[in-house]
Amino acid sequence: MNSADTAQHAAPHPAPPVVRARGLTMTYGDTPVLHGVDLDIQRGEVFALLGPNGAGKTTTVEILEGFRRRSGGEVSVLGTDPAHGDDTWRGRIGLVLQSWRDHRRWRVAELLHHFATYYPDPRDPAELLAVVGLTGQAGRLVERLSGGQRRRLDVALGIVGRPELLFLDEPTTGFDPQARHEFHLLVERLARDEGVTVLLTTHDLAEAERLADRIAMLVGGRVRAVGTPAELARRAAARAEVRWTDRDGTPRRERTADPSRLVWELHRDAAGPIPGLEVRRPTLEDTYLHMVHAADRADREGDGHDPATGEHGNGDENESAEVRSA
């Protein structure tokens, strides 16, 4: 959006994004892994960062958390450059890390009380244990918790300080389905009722689809697309699958960009109802796989083709900024 558009359509004092990155780059040694990432995450938004192993998700998140120094670009998190965040800034951020390995000898409630003392206005630890379903384990040593229970404790520790921005790095790994469901309700409540902004990385596409207002797909250190799950499905032009059973009982399936035409043709050719007829719309998984394959292909061919839009760029990193901000 150009500045004239902004003046015309935006509120008089639009809130700045909670997370903003422009042209973020990262190089390990002489290996570049982020190639100019742009992100805008608004207050109260649940934002998921998806991408294959090695895409650069953790690197991006660690830079935003202030744990890793970037090589280049501009970054602002809660109005501060994370490279210069102080304790007050850190207190406004919640991290759900991959388990608190140094605290195995603590008891669950003790550890939560201890963490609560770091913050000016912490949540009540007993209430929080109930929220994450660990009341029955309050007196247990952390090292005696199951994997899923420890992950719930990670979540409790991440939100005890009432963070404005919560980073969730693969938060439900090891959760059973019910614990995952309860965790999703908790994240929805935090975002909806308390206006907490959430940045989630996950390999669970159903989780991203369920929780995220918007999703960014990061492949090979570039954001290939940003949008709601429905927008991404439309942009990726992933095809629907039509299933039916032939007159001789053979199950059939066909992928098509125009399912309504195929269904019409089937009806036109059939003498009566079509048994087993089913139209399956593209899922986020279809979209994801489509984009990852297309991005791999584009990178191999070096043609600047963007899988998110089907547009051809000039291979310039700035070109894909148009896609990202769309």
Ligand SMILES: Nc1ncnc2c1ncn2[C@@H]1O[C@H](COP(=O)(O)OP(=O)(O)OP(=O)(O)O)[C@@H](O)[C@H]1O
């Ligand atoms: N400390 C490091 N030193 C050198 N290279 C690193 C370092 N950390 C990550 N990398 C490399 O940077 C690239 C991006 O890694 P990163 O961990 O950010 O990816 P990711 O998207 O989080 O992957 P995953 O889904 O597997 O967690 C990978 O090629 C990885 O090998």
